[in-house]
Structure formats: structure tokens, C-alpha cells
Amino acid sequence: MSTELPVLSAKDFASDQDIRWCPGCGDYSILAQMKTVLASLGKKQEETVFISGIGCSSRFPYYMNTYGLHSIHGRAPAFATGLKSTRPELDVWVITGDGDALSIGGNHFIHLIRRNVDLNIILFNNSIYGLTKGQYSPTSKVGKVTKSTPMGSIDQPLNPLSVAIAAEASFVARSVDTNIKHLRATLQRASEHRGTSFVEVYQNCNIFNDGVWDYAKAKATKDETTVELQHGKPLIYAGGTKGIRLNGFSPETVDLDGNIAQDDLLFHDEKIESSQLAFLLSRMRHPEFPEPIGVFRAVDRPTYDSQINAQVEQAVEKKSKGDLKTLFNSGDTWTV
Amino acid sequence: MSTELPVLSAKDFASDQDIRWCPGCGDYSILAQMKTVLASLGKKQEETVFISGIGCSSRFPYYMNTYGLHSIHGRAPAFATGLKSTRPELDVWVITGDGDALSIGGNHFIHLIRRNVDLNIILFNNSIYGLTKGQYSPTSKVGKVTKSTPMGSIDQPLNPLSVAIAAEASFVARSVDTNIKHLRATLQRASEHRGTSFVEVYQNCNIFNDGVWDYAKAKATKDETTVELQHGKPLIYAGGTKGIRLNGFSPETVDLDGNIAQDDLLFHDEKIESSQLAFLLSRMRHPEFPEPIGVFRAVDRPTYDSQINAQVEQAVEKKSKGDLKTLFNSGDTWTV
Amino acid sequence: MSSPAELFPPTKKPAEALSGVTVRLAGDSGDGMQLLGTQLTNTSALSGNDVATFPDFPAEIRAPRGTRAGVSGFQVQFSAEEIFTPGDGVDTLICMNPAALVTNIGDLRRGGILIVNSDGFSDKDLKLAKLDVNPLDDDTVEGYRLIKVPMTTMTRDSVEPTGLSVKFADRCKNFFAMGLVFWLYGRDVEPTLRFIENKFSSKPDVAEANRLALKAGWNYGETTENFASTFSVPAAELEPGVYKNVMGNQALAWGLIAAAELSGKELFLGSYPITPASDILHELAKHKNFGVRTFQAEDEIAAVCSAIGAALGGSMAITTSSGPGIALKGEGIGLGLILELPFIIIDVQRGGPSTGLPTKTEQSDLLMVMHGRNGDSPLPVIAAQSPADCFDVAVEAWRIATKYMTPVFILSDGYIANGSEPWKIPEVESLGKIEINHPGARSPDDEPFMPYARDKNLARPWALPGTPGLMHRVGGLEKQDGTGNVSYDPDNHQHMVDTRAKKVERVAESIADVEVFGKSKGTLVLSWGGTYGACRTAVKTALEAGVEVGHVHLRWINPFPANLEKVLGQYDNVVIPELNTGQLRLLIKDKFLVNAIGLNKVKGKPFHVSEIVDKIKEVAGK
Amino acid sequence: MSSPAELFPPTKKPAEALSGVTVRLAGDSGDGMQLLGTQLTNTSALSGNDVATFPDFPAEIRAPRGTRAGVSGFQVQFSAEEIFTPGDGVDTLICMNPAALVTNIGDLRRGGILIVNSDGFSDKDLKLAKLDVNPLDDDTVEGYRLIKVPMTTMTRDSVEPTGLSVKFADRCKNFFAMGLVFWLYGRDVEPTLRFIENKFSSKPDVAEANRLALKAGWNYGETTENFASTFSVPAAELEPGVYKNVMGNQALAWGLIAAAELSGKELFLGSYPITPASDILHELAKHKNFGVRTFQAEDEIAAVCSAIGAALGGSMAITTSSGPGIALKGEGIGLGLILELPFIIIDVQRGGPSTGLPTKTEQSDLLMVMHGRNGDSPLPVIAAQSPADCFDVAVEAWRIATKYMTPVFILSDGYIANGSEPWKIPEVESLGKIEINHPGARSPDDEPFMPYARDKNLARPWALPGTPGLMHRVGGLEKQDGTGNVSYDPDNHQHMVDTRAKKVERVAESIADVEVFGKSKGTLVLSWGGTYGACRTAVKTALEAGVEVGHVHLRWINPFPANLEKVLGQYDNVVIPELNTGQLRLLIKDKFLVNAIGLNKVKGKPFHVSEIVDKIKEVAGK
Ligand SMILES: Cc1ncc(C[n+]2csc(CCOP(=O)(O)OP(=O)(O)O)c2C)c(N)n1
Ligand SMILES: Cc1ncc(C[n+]2csc(CCOP(=O)(O)OP(=O)(O)O)c2C)c(N)n1
Ligand code: SF4
Ligand code: SF4
């Protein structure tokens, strides 16, 4: 974490553009938390770049007083890879939606993650196509009735976290648009991680998919339906009354009624090399399980941008800085 | 398994085209086993369709006396989805390479798998781009020196099985080009599975990546470096001298020297609903572990093709077979 | 409930007869202008007028209330004559707020009627519209017949008996406006009452409130002294038949369904949502009982490839998109072309380049559709000329695709897609069947099957998997004619490139010649696609003004109709109006070496008839 | 080791002087023909000849041994005069097996020398080549000077002293053939001896075997009575300077590196492998010490998008591909265009459509490169004319891209990419610097930064992330000129579409006028890209035959050079030879309304000079 004092305030990160999201959209909160986090981390406007695809969520860069690219549908990871590989000192954020990242952009998404380019992906998951007015998305549940699926969707949804973990992610996390404190903390953790940080944010689209995450957001239910991950701590939720225990390689929920010791519970470890635990946690879905929120996995591995630049340095070291004259005259030449 | 007697022989499945693979290429064996399996299952030439992308492996359809489509790079899953959704009675096979399926085609690959279209994907993994003469592929190891990576690759490879499992695969398996018996059995299991069957085959490219799978193929080492999965059986290898045990959610290798009972070992179960076990098995990589071969996962879930057709039937049932006159005259009309 | 006639007594004021009227309704996107417009359109159509509409949505899903970006408009022309456009100048403009006023007033003709909801002009409203001064108080509204109506207040009052909250009451003000407009033009309220009843059948209080608001608007017209008279627009003399109002995307979807039925095929759509093409997907998805299968693919590439897979299997396969998505399909389309399989690619064009202006109309994808693939790769291209024409275009495209075994492009645009006009419902029996023959089974003793043997149209056989004895392999590599085997032979490649080109040229034998409207000498207006209506109207106008001008409209752009060259030769000047920088012009100049003059507009908006008339006069030297 | 002169004594036979010779080497892909060809080329170049080469690989990685599909060819012309092509008719053809013979004999000129490895014509070999009769025994070889050499036997004998196994000994037979050819044309063996020493430094026995084989071939020529004389080709009069033989893809890569250095930029390549473009990636990847970063993307879309990302960051960004991959990049390129960022897209064309003929050459992507994007989206396009020219084209493309802030297309093709010719190594100091200015930091008190403000070239500022005070957002939606903010304003859209077009037109101010070679009246041969050499040679030939003909070669196709219209106007006829169905012709006809005549060949092969000469004569009425 940066030790400098914050020099900019959250509102210094607001651009002069009118915000064009629907009133009540979950995107507003994510925008607000992002500005706060960047300010609190002492980030500089000019060293920050937001790159998005297409979708409601992808309008995000317009609203940040930083550099920004509102690119084309699904390809933000590729633009970001080109930028970060050549300008590793910049702080790069990829903003994307469930359609943008997982439908048209699924391939770039997994390749960015496996390469571990040092940047942050924030996926606004509203389980719907917002901008095109309400078709189902790759995270929509089977049976979902939308304009394009009047008889209900028949596609098994993708689990964004599982996919990211299988794609060798070094950092994966989940948060919720309205859970302001948690969202801030999660964005901050993402920013601090070296390598590709992937954060799924449950985001409400109040126009086309209102309430899809209500279970995880509503005061009344969220304690029962989510479990906050804490490194080194057992998985306990429902105000301390319930926990998660491992049964073979499957998790199970248990009542902490005194018969079960905390030590019997599953302890979270975001730093283990192997991705089994993170994968297992990603499979805990509502309503069978409380859904984990927080950081699932945060491990260290070399970043693409540092290595591509290191190879340049090594080449210079080995062959000395390239010289056109030497290049041109290499191999067989003759004089006329 | 089909109970009919085979009516066609393997060579009835050979087309009249000259085979254009390099002498010694691992593709030959896969071709031979495929013909044998189709014949033994009593498949009909005319009801079988092979669809491939581009790559050495993707030449496969030309050599089968069935219907075939040698399509474009990475997109075979999409063609196959269109065909199978409209012609569910056909037996459809997707033939692909590690570049075709996981580089340019990665997105179609995961979407096909999540939809669970009832067809079989055979991925010829030679960890290299064969047809374009030897660039590294998404399964090449870090540090791999190729024409495009003279200083070694810096991309973390993808694990095809992990990705497939995270994409909600209902059937995943692995086999080896030269392990004829095992390959046959695996292809047969894939064929028999209802839903998308995904089989990774370790394939040798003797021109551009010779020996990449030698550890898993060589008589001398393969017993130590691979473990054959059998449903309901413990993971035992090295001629019965070693086994795999679970330690927390991580596997570990143990010597079966008498101190360890078979019951303590990890038992394979390809049919459990949750994908944790299959994922865990997919993470066992050489040289740390023997690599599992065989069927990792084979579970039942509704197929895309059956459901898309079921919706048509339901619609007909509910609204009766579409009639143009009724359609045209629906809503407000007026007569002049 | 009393009868409509009792509740909505015919006006006692004098009614001035007009041949046609253009009305534009403009308000916040939450104000229900599209609904109002649709009702006005349907009612006018039902009463026998010819109608044409042009909705204009904001780019945002829910742009901030009251802002200029949030203005939603709907224009309708209804007429006693045959019309081809939603009208140039607006005769009556209804504005619900200041943002609507300032963004639309420019299109109101001098002296036109301007009805505003005066309750919508508070300081807050003005600020939202970024206005310092109330435009009702400055010269913005000078020269128009301004009628201020406190719609919000009057609506609230009128719906009071239902006990609805103010929030819900305010939602009824579009019905108030509707009542007023209906009164002004003597429209029949019956269809709207029926609509209200159906739509709000589960919410009787809302239904009642809307009825009350409608009645209040009607009565307001009759009562207020602002209006001295009403207007009447008699029925048009349309071809006899049963009519229905259709939007372009809907007509396209129905045409596709019809084509499938006529050819005995089941329809498969592989598509990825994109504005303004998505509604074709939505519409087709509703009609699964016709054997329609819709596949929302993961992207446009998968969409076109899935369609090719379905075509391989013998379905009537379609893929739909708009510019950015079509750009992605190029490689797949090239494969479809070399496979010589029939399927349809639909490009509903929008403003470009890149993401461009997604909600605006343009004709700028023509050259991409012609050339956006590697290698020499010609394909037939047909363009729809109006919403109703989409139906016929769909059927014709499929007829050609199957007759010549080739992918066919259909071009539409945002203007056609969302616009509407009356469609004369065809007799199903009168629609010609589309004959398709698939080769039958063969035994090993038969001659070997030749997947690239050709008939007189140069079409190859459409052999379906599942047919015994026809097993064959196709792919993207060049193939030997006849056998279809991969071939690197130089002469064969030349032959195949030539054959593919010739096949597309031969399509000219199966399509209609162009017809000249107006004069056969002097100046020719040559148009394609959605500018048909504006061009036809402009040529009519110019002819009436005594200009020697003719109009030829192209449906097929590749190949051009056989007689086009001859027709072009009859004129001194050729003017090509296009909503792009001159794309058809490029093709015409190349093909016929005609020094065609461009009238080009790239503003995301359709032509005004007057723009074309002016150009005709300029070129004709009048 | 004795000195070359002792081991390879100069011939005692008479030497016939020739002005130039075309030799083709053909054998199985395992026979080492490419190596042999490269040595012959380098040696000839080193001895002062002008040279040009054309390798012809099989489509397969390792096609089955001895089959026609497995034949690998290499043609080289070396000359005492300036030459522009690898030659039409072959003077001497070396064939290692029957498959090589039957697939190549057609190009040997009547009376030409045909040297065959007679040991390679066993029954098994004939069968592999699908021949019933030995072509050496029928009329296949009639009319040629057939010389049968038992190369395999003689090679085995000659390398016996090394004790190599037969398998390894047989691998030396290309060196035997080389010795014979070198003897025949009096070539210097020294460079090849040096090559052997370097290449096999770790395998001295193999090195020795190859030397022995080479010597045996040389001695065979001197000894056998088959050859009465040798030939000599004196040095050409080339411009003085230091030369190097370069292949097209290599020259392109070096040109890009040079452009980066000249502009003080680091180079980023985003690419996905594809034939015949991959070697640019391979070559650039070798030169990371120039600050070159190469990114093998997951696909072509990611490749172009990564390049745009790098351009945004201020790098010299490139993306390379061939037809199918370029088709995929259309959407991304459209974004780059509306972003007005400089980067380079390289299309090394191959046979199309679809997967087509991946290893063959063609010029059929021109229209895709011009039009393969949605919306009105013009971009500058430059085409390389020969292997060495690739270097200059790369530098010029980057100069224009940065001066006008626009993506630029470079067209190459398989013929140029794999062909080679001497390149006069430029003095590094003589290469003009490429000036690039990035706007500097601003404080909050300064005027707000305008990312779409324009200079006199209509270029916008290239503001780099990291610069304080220049924060701004760009994207694919239409933007307001100046501010760069998203704008749906109709007039602004028209203005921006016009401005983007104007900017590309203005490039004409910065590029060279076309130069006429030959006559300025009569018939004009107008060419572009890799057909330059054949066209230039053909026009020379026709001029010598007294035909009134001129040649204009286009490097820039968009925009056309400023004087092109005037030049075209001077001629009675314009002939456009193209390896496509007439794509430049379409553009020329559109632009200049000139009734240009096409000479079109789509066979996956370059033009023969004679084909163009014949056409010139036909058109010129001679
Ligand atoms: C190439 C291309 N295809 C399709 C579209 C249309 N499109 C825009 S956004 C979008 C999906 C939006 O969904 P999501 O990514 O979930 O973002 P949200 O709007 O829900 O935030 C689609 C299909 C496009 N702009 N470009
Ligand atoms: C759109 C497109 N991009 C690139 C290529 C070039 N290409 C052909 S095959 C291939 C990769 C082959 O690798 P893999 O899929 O592993 O197959 P293999 O040859 O190893 O069997 C590439 C890059 C192409 N044909 N089309
Ligand atoms: S449509 Fe949904 S996601 Fe888009 S801005 Fe509106 S509420 Fe937000
Ligand atoms: S290059 Fe490799 S994968 Fe391709 S055919 Fe040859 S051996 Fe097989």
C-alpha cells in the first residue's frame, strides 16, 4: 500500500462528462468507490488508464478524469495488453461487463489472465445485456426469459471466477455494488496485487434485470447468503452462527451450535499456490451455499509486462543496443 | 455401447484422399483409432460428420469417408453447434489442435462446452503450431524456444482440461496418440457420452516439437508418469507400487509399501455432480505428479440440441404449428 | 363503460380537409412518445390513410431525465395520397419539455402548430435542458402557432377519480396529449381504447386513468379557444386488400419465416445482439412454432459460422447484425462463399465508422458488404427499400441463394428497421414456392458423387449429411471443380475464381429489370435502399414542377439488373443520393463509366425530400 | 584443407558468355533445393550479378516423399544486366526426381538444359509421382538438352572416405548438384565452403562430406563429355555501393526497425502467425535489442487491438497478417481509424478467397484493405513492389502514419515476401529522421486540452498517458471535433466523416508523384505491388520491339499520387495487369473514369513477362 499521503480527492477523479447511466443503476456505486480508492491510494490522474469494451458498464472511462479508451466489444484485454507491455509504469484498469468479458470477449479474458499482465479487470456482472436492452448473458440462469429467449434460456451459465481460476489467475475476488466498504477494500486489494487482478462485482441493472442479486444485497438475507473470505480465517457467516466445513473435497454448511469447533472449519488461504481451494470456493453458489465474497486467491507469479521488458533488457545486454549499421551489414554483403 | 454387429470395417471409413501429414506424425495413430472405433460402434458413414478448424490436425476430415467440413481457424465449435442444433440425429465430431481450440478458438471452445451440445471434441495437443511451422502454442511450456519466441515463451500455458472443467464440461478425458488401446477406449467413451465430450490427446509433432510427451509415452517412464483413471477405483500407478492420496484438498503421491491401505487413497469418481475432483485431477502435472489419463468426468446434463428442439416442439404444442395466414393477419389489420 | 362515441363526441368545430399531415411527438424517453406515436399511426392506418413513421430514440438506455440526450421522438405522416416517407417538414409538433422543444423545433415548418406541455417548463426543466432562458419566452417559438397546454395539471385533475398517486397519474399525460391530437385530426379513438383495455387488463385503475386522460385531452381540444378548427385527412386510395402496419425488422423476420415455409425448410438464425438489428432476433425467437431455431451466439463470428453449419445440414440459415458485427463476419462469409452453400447475411446499417452512431441510420456499409473479404469474393447483394419491402426482399434473397447456391447479403438500415408503413398482406397461396432439390442416396455402384458438379446456373448440388453414398468433404482451400477435392492447380484456381464470379453475374438472369419512374431522359435519380421514399417523392415533386427527371431504384446491387446500363445511357445526368460518401456511385462509375453526381449526406438522418428536389433542380439546370 | 582454387580448378573447357541465366532447382522437399538455391543466389550476387529469386514451397509441411505435392522448387535469375524478375522461361532445370520433372518441365524453354538425377527414377519413384512410364524415356523430355547424372551413386562414392552411413551420404547430393551447377556457370565456391564450415562446425564429418560432394559435382562437369562448354555471366553494372541479398519479409522487418529508430520510438508488434506473413514476426522477434517487443496474440483481433493499445501508449505499433487474418481485423482497424492513432497494418497477400491457396501469391486483398470496414472509413494504402522495396515502404508508411495520425496499410504478397533480390544498403545517416511531437504537460490553469484539435495536415495531437494535464478519453463513438467528446450532432458527424476523408486525401501532398518509364503516349501499363518487375521488364521488351508504351507503377494506392490523373490522360490505352480479377482497375475506373483494360491472372503464380508483352502488343495493335 502506498505510504504517500493522498494528494487528490475522489472528486478530482471525476471527469466533466454527464453520466448517462439509468437512474438507480448499480454502476454509479462502483464508479464512486473507484474514485475514492484511487484517491486514497494516492494514484495520479495522468498515470491511470481505464480501458473498456462496449456495454453500459463500458461507459465507465468517460466518467474518470484519467486517460481512457472506450474500445470495441469484448477486446479491452487486448488493448490493455498492448499498452501495459509497452508502458509498464502506467496503472491500467480494464472495465467490462458479463457480455463483454465472457461472451464476445471470453478468449481475450482468459488469455489476459494466463499471461498475468499487471493490471486490474473489474467485471460488472448484471447477468444481462444492458446496452442492447435486455438479452440474456453468459451469466444468466438457465430458464431466464428475455427478449432473445422468450421460452427461457437453455445455456448453462459460465461461472466467471471458475473460468478465471482455471485460466491460471493469480488474483480473483468478488464484491457487490452496494456493499460499499467491501467493494472499496476489494478494489484496493486488486490495485495492490502485482499481476492480473480479476474482480467480479455483482451489479444491479434496475431496468432489465432488477433484483438479480437481491439475495446477496438485501440486509435481511445477505448474512445468510454470503460469506466474507478472510485470509487465514475459517469460513463463518450468518453472524457467526454458521460455518463451512470440508467433506472430502466438497464444502458443506454446518451450524456452529457448539458441537463443531472452529478448527474443524475450512480455513481460507488466498496464498496457496495450487488453485484447488479457490476453485472450490468459486463453486459455492446460492442457494445451496452462501456465496464467498472477498479475495479468493492472491498469489505471486511473474507478470507478462515485466518479462517482455526484461527480454529486451537481456537482449541489449547480450547483443548490445541495436545498431542499424551493424544490422544492415550483417551476413553476406558485397561491394559494387 | 451399441449392441449391433459392426457392419462396416475400419477401412470403410478411409476416404480416397492422400494423407498429407509428415511421416511419423502422431496424427496417423489417432486417425487409425478413430476409424476402428467408428466401425466397432457400428456407426454409419453418412450419419457421421467431422468438423475441424485449421492446422495439421484439422486436415483430419479429408481422410474420413464421412461428411466433413475443414472450416476456418478456431471456429469449428460454432459450425458444429449450428449443424447439431438443426440435425440432432447426426454424429458430429470436432477435430482441433491446441492452437485452433485454445488460442484463436478459445471462446467458442468454452461456449460449446457450457452449452453441452451433444458432440465430441478431440483436441490434438502437440504443444506447438504445426501447420505454420513451429511457433509456440497456448499449451507450450514457459521458456519454450520457438521461431516466435527466440528467447523463450513468457506465457503461462493453459491447462485444457482445467479450462474445460471450469466451463462446466460434462465429459472430459485425456489419452495419448501411441497408447492405442487406451485411445480407442477413450474415443469410444466420448462417443457414447450424451453431451459435449472433450478429449485431449497427447500428440507428437516429430518435426517441430519432437518428444514433448515422451515422458508419458516411453515404455520406460510411462508407468511412473501417468496414472490411469478408473471409475470407482483408487489412483494407483507405477505397476501398483504407488498411489495418490488426498491431503486437505491437495493430492500427494505415496508409496504403497504396506503402510498405506488402498482405502486411504483417492478414489476416482467420474460421475460426481460437482467438478472439484475432476479439476483437482487436471492440476496433477508432470513432473510433480503422474498425469491422469482416461475419463476425468462424465456426468449427465441436458444437451443444447435436445433443448432447442424441445422448445420448437413445445411452441408447436402450445400455439399449434405456425401458419402464415394466421401470422400475417395477427394484430391490427384493415381492409381497403 | 359508455360507447366511444358518447365519451368522445365528434367535434362541433369546423374541420379543414388536408391531403396529408406530418406530426412529430417529442418528449423525455420516459414520456411514452413511442407509444403515442404508434397509436396515432395505427389509428390513421385503420382509417385508411397511407402512413409512414420515423422513431428517433436516444442513444442511452435511460438518459438522464429532461436532458437533450434523453429526448425521444416519433414522427408520423398520414395522408390521403400514397406517400413514401414520414415527411420532411413537420406540420404539428408536440413537445413535452424544453429539451424536446429545442432539439426538434428546427424541423417544424414555419407557421406550424407547436403544442407544448407548459407544465414541463419549470426552472428545473430548463436547467436540465441546459437553457438559461425559457424558450417559450424568447424568439425560439416565433413564427409558429404556439399552444401552451398545462398537460400535467390537467392530467392529474382528470385521473383524480381513480385515486392513483401523482407519480402514476403523471404517467398518463401521453394519453392526454393523445386525446388532444386525436381530436385535432378527428382520429378514431376506438382502437386506442381497445389497446388500453388489453394492455392494462390486469390493472383496471391504470386503464381507467388512461381512458380519462385521453378523454380530457379530447375535451380540452373541443373546449379551448386555442383551436378554431380541426383537420381531417380523408382515406387514401390504396390498392384494395387487407393491410397491416409493419416495422422493417418485423417484416424482414416475417419474410424469412415465409421463405422458409415456401421452400419447405426450417429456419435457423445464428445471431449476436446489436443495435439496430437485434429486433430481428427477438421477432424470430417468438415464432418457434414455425420450426424456427434461434441461437444467440457468443459473438458474431460464431453466429455466422453456426449459420453455415446449419446450411450444411440443410436448414434455411440466416445471420443478422449491423456494421461492426458484419466486419467481424468477413472471414466466415468467405468460407461460406467458397463452400457455395446458401444462407443469408443481413446487415441493418447504422452510423459508422467503428461504433459510430449506433442508434442513427446510414448507408455506409455497402462497400464493406461488397468487398470486405480476402481474395476475389463476389456475392449477391440486395437492399430493402422500405419497411414493408423487407418482406419481399427476404423471400427473394432466399430464392436466389438456393437457386445459385451462394450466400446472399441483405442490406437494411436503422431507418427502415424501426420505421413502419402499411403492408398489403399477401395471399399466402400467391407467394411462389421456392423449389429446392437435394440429391438423393447413391449406392457404391453408382458413379462417384461430384459435390462441385454444376447445373446451368453454375450451382453445385446441396448434398445433405445423412444421405447414403454422398459422403464428401468441403473446406476453405481451393478445390477442384467437380470433385471438390483440394487443388493447388493454377488453371483450376483461375477457373474457380472465374466461375464464382460468373455465378454471381448470372443472378442477373433471375432478377427483375429496373423500372423507370417519370421521364426517360434528362436527369436520372438513381437510388438504393432506404432512400427510396425520399427519392421517389422528390422526383414526383420535381416532375410536377416540370423538370425532366426519372427515378430508378435498385434492389439488387450485385449483380446490377440486366437493363441498367441501357437505362443509364438514356440520361444526360445521373444523380445518386446516398447516406454515405458515395459508395454506390463508386460501383456505378466502375461498372458503367458514367460520371454520376453524388448527393451525399452523412448525418445519421434520412434525406429530406427537399434536399433531393434541390439537387435535381440544380443538376437539371432549373 | 587445401585452397579452393586447388580443389576446384577453373574449367579448361570453353566458356560461353551470357548476359543472364535463369536456373530452376527442383526436387523433393527433403532434397535441400532451397539451400542450394540460396547458395547459388548469394554466390552470384557476391560475384556482381544482379539476382532475383522465387522459391516455391509445397503446401504441406512434409508432403509424402517423392510425390508431386512434395516438390520444392527454387528459381534464380542472375544477370549481367539490371533485372526485375526471377525470369520467365527457365534456361537450366535441375530435377532430382520424376515428380520434380513432370511438375516443372513446362517452364523450361525449348532447347534448355535439363539435368536430372538419373538415380532418382526407379520404379518406386515413378509410382510415387503417379507415372506409368519413365518420363526420361518418352516425349516428355523431347526438345531439351537432357543430361542424366547418377547423382546418388556418385555422391555416395565421393563421400565414402568420411565413413558416413548411406542415409547421411544421400543427404549430400544437393551439394553434388551444386558443384555441377557452380562448375557449369563458373561460380565461386568460396562462399559456399565458408557456409559449410560455419553451418556444420560441430559436425566435421558432415562438413567434409558436403565438401567432397561439392567437389565431385564440380569434377563431374569437367570430366563428363556431356558438357562441351561452360557459361559465364559477367558482373552487372549496378549502382555503386554495398549490397546484400534480402528477402521481402526480412526487408520489411528491417524497414520497420529502421523507422522506429529514425523516429525515436520503440517497436511493438502484435501478431498471430499465418503464412506467408509469419516470418516478419520471426524476424522482429530476433531483434529485441532494438527495443522491439513482439506479442504473439491469441488471434488476429487481439493482435490488432494490442497494437492500438501500444499506439495509444506512444509506441510504433504494427500488426501483420495475411488475407484471412486481415478480414478479422476490420472492426479493430475501424476503431484505430476513428481514434486517429498512428500504426501500421501489413497484409502479406496469398491466394484467396477463404483459406484459398495459402502458399501461393496473389494481389486480391486490395479491395478488402480499401473497404473492409463498416462505415465510411478511408485509410492510406501503400504497396511494396519488390523484396528490397519493402524496406523503404516500411519507413514511408510510418512517416505518413505519424504525420497524419492515421493507421496505414502496407500490402505485400507471397511472391515478394519469400523472393529475394540485392538491396543496396543505405547509409544510416542518409535516412531522414521522422519527426514526432507529443504535446507536453499542462497545468490546470492552461487552456483545456483538445485531443481532437487539428494541425495543418488535419492531424490531431498524439497525447501520451503519463503526461500531466492531458487526461482525455477516446473511443469508437463519433466524437466532437476539437474536444473529442462523444457527439450525436448531425452536422458534426458530417464534418468528421468529411475530415477523415480529407485527411487521407491530403496524404497526396506528402508522397512522390508517379514517374513514367518509357513513352508518354500510346499505351500505358499501370501496375502496383509485386507485379512491378514483370511489368517493367515487359515494357522494356516492348519498347525494344518498337511499341509506344510507358510504365507507371503505383506505390500509394490511397491516395493516388497527385499527378496520376494528368499522366493517365496522356495515353490512348491503359492496361492494368493484376493478380486478381481487376481490383485496382475498379478503383482507377471509379476515380478517373478511364476505360482501363485488365490483364488478370489468378493462378497463384506471378506473371510471366511474356504474358504482359503479349497484352501490350495486343492493346497497342502491334
Ligand atoms: C461487435 C459488436 N457486437 C455487438 C455489439 C452490441 N452490444 C453492445 S454492448 C453489448 C452487450 C452488453 O452486455 P454487457 O457486456 O453485459 O454490458 P452491460 O451493458 O450489461 O453493462 C452488445 C451485444 C457491439 N457494440 N459490437
Ligand atoms: C485466421 C487464421 N489465422 C491464422 C492462420 C494460420 N494458422 C493455420 S493453422 C495455425 C495453428 C496451428 O496450430 P494447431 O491448432 O496447434 O494445429 P497443428 O498444426 O499443431 O495440428 C495457424 C496459426 C489461419 N489459417 N487462419
Ligand atoms: S440498462 Fe441497466 S446496466 Fe445499463 S445503465 Fe440502465 S440500469 Fe445500468
Ligand atoms: S508438422 Fe508436426 S503436427 Fe504437422 S503433420 Fe508434421 S509432424 Fe504432424
Ligand SMILES: [Mg+2]
Ligand atoms: Mg451485463
Ligand SMILES: [Mg+2]
Ligand atoms: Mg498444435
